Amino acid sequence: MQLHGELLYGTGALASRLCVEAFNDASAERRTPRMTDPETTHGPSAHAKIDTSVPHSARIWNYWLGGKDNYPVDEEAGDAYTAVFPGIVTIARSSRAFLRRNITYLITEAGIRQFLDIGTGLPTANNTHEVAQQLAPEARIVYVDNDPMVLSHARALLYSSSEGATAYVDADVMDPDRILAAAAETLDFTRPTALILSNILGHVGDYKDARSIVTRLMDALPSGSYLSVNDGSRGIDPVFEQAQDAYNESGAAPYNLRTVDEITAYFDGLELIDPGVVSVPLWRPEADGPTPVVIGEHGGLARKP
Numbered sequence: 001m002q003l004h005g006e007l008l009y010g011t012g013a014l015a016s017r018l019c020v021e022a023f024n025d026a027s028a029e030r031r032t033p034r035m036t037d038p039e040t041t042h043g044p045s046a047h048a049k050i051d052t053s054v055p056h057s058a059r060i061w062n063y064w065l066g067g068k069d070n071y072p073v074d075e076e077a078g079d080a081y082t083a084v085f086p087g088i089v090t091i092a093r094s095s096r097a098f099l100r101r102n103i104t105y106l107i108t109e110a111g112i113r114q115f116l117d118i119g120t121g122l123p124t125a126n127n128t129h130e131v132a133q134q135l136a137p138e139a140r141i142v143y144v145d146n147d148p149m150v151l152s153h154a155r156a157l158l159y160s161s162s163e164g165a166t167a168y169v170d171a172d173v174m175d176p177d178r179i180l181a182a183a184a185e186t187l188d189f190t191r192p193t194a195l196i197l198s199n200i201l202g203h204v205g206d207y208k209d210a211r212s213i214v215t216r217l218m219d220a221l222p223s224g225s226y227l228s229v230n231d232g233s234r235g236i237d238p239v240f241e242q243a244q245d246a247y248n249e250s251g252a253a254p255y256n257l258r259t260v261d262e263i264t265a266y267f268d269g270l271e272l273i274d275p276g277v278v279s280v281p282l283w284r285p286e287a288d289g290p291t292p293v294v295i296g297e298h299g300g301l302a303r304k305p
C-alpha cells in the first residue's frame with residue numbers, strides 16, 4: 001500500500017486539514033478513505049515496517065545532521081563511519097546548505113513554485129517546503145522516500161502554508177512512473193518544476209539506471225524546469241572512499257560514490273547555472289558563510305531548455 005498524504009491549511013493555522021489517501025498497489029485503483037487524523041502517517045502499519053536491526057540511510061543521515069530520529073544501530077554505524085572519516089558530518093551539513101541555496105535561487109531568481117524532492121530524508125532544519133514557502137508561500141512541494149521511518153515522520157513535512165501545498169509519496173526512486181503519477185495529484189506538470197535529487201542517486205546501484213531515472217523524470221517536466229543534484233563524489237578523498245566502502249559492506253543499503261564526471265553527466269542536455277557542477281560548498285556560497293573548501297560532495301543546478 002502506498003500512503004500519500006496532503007495537508008492543507010484553511011484560513012488559519014488551526015483550520016488545518018490532513019487528507020491521507022490510500023492507494024492499493026494490487027488494484028492500482030484509488031481506495032476511498034480520506035482520513036482526517038494526522039496520526040495515520042504515524043500509525044502502527046508504518047512503525048511495524050521499521051527495521052531497527054540494520055542501519056538505515058535516512059536515520060544515519062539524521063544522526064550526522066544532529067537529529068534524534070535514529071536507533072542505536074544507526075548511531076553505531078554512524079560512529080563507525082566517523083571514526084574513519086569524520087568529514088562525513090561536514091558533507092551531510094554542507095549538502096543541506098547547498099539544498100537551501102538551490103531552493104533560494106529557484107524561488108528568487110528562477111521563479112520556480114513547484115518542487116519534486118525525491119529521497120527526502122527525515123525532517124530536519126530547512127526542509128524544502130520550509131525554505132520555499134518562506135520565500136513564496138504559494139509553493140507546492142511533493143516529497144518522495146521509500147523508508148518507513150520517513151513515512152512515519154511525514155506529518156512534519158506536511159505543514160504547508162495556506163497558499164501552497166505539500167504532499168508525501170511513499171515510493172521507490174526506481175519507479176519514476178509511479179512517482180510522477182502520484183506527484184501529478186499535487187503538482188501541475190505543465191508548469192516548470194524543480195526536481196531535487198539530493199544524496200539519493202548514490203543509492204541506485206547501477207549508474208546507467210541512475211542516468212535513465214533522471215532522464216525519465218526530466219522528460220516529464222516542461223521547458224523551464226530545473227534539475228538539482230548533489231551526491232557523494234569519488235576521486236576527492238581516499239579516506240572518504242575507504243569509509244564508504246566499509247559502510248557498504250556493513251549490511252546497510254549501499255551508497256555508491258560517483259566521479260565528478262558521472263555527476264556532471266546527470267545534467268546532459270540541460271543548461272547548467274553558474275558555477276556549474278562543483279563541490280557543494282563552492283556553489284554560490286553566501287558572503288557571510290564559512291570559507292568554502294572542496295569536499296567529496298558535488299552538485300549543480302541546471303535548467304531544461
Ligand SMILES: C[S@@+](CC[C@H](N)C(=O)[O-])C[C@H]1O[C@@H](n2cnc3c(N)ncnc32)[C@H](O)[C@@H]1O
Nearest residue numbers: 058061119120121145146147172173198199203
Ligand atoms: C542520504 S539521505 C538524503 C536525505 C536528503 N535528501 C538530504 O540530502 O539531506 C538518502 C535518502 O534517500 C532515501 N532512499 C534511499 N533509497 C531510496 C529509494 N530506492 N527510493 C526512495 N528513497 C530512497 C533514504 O530513505 C534517505 O531518506
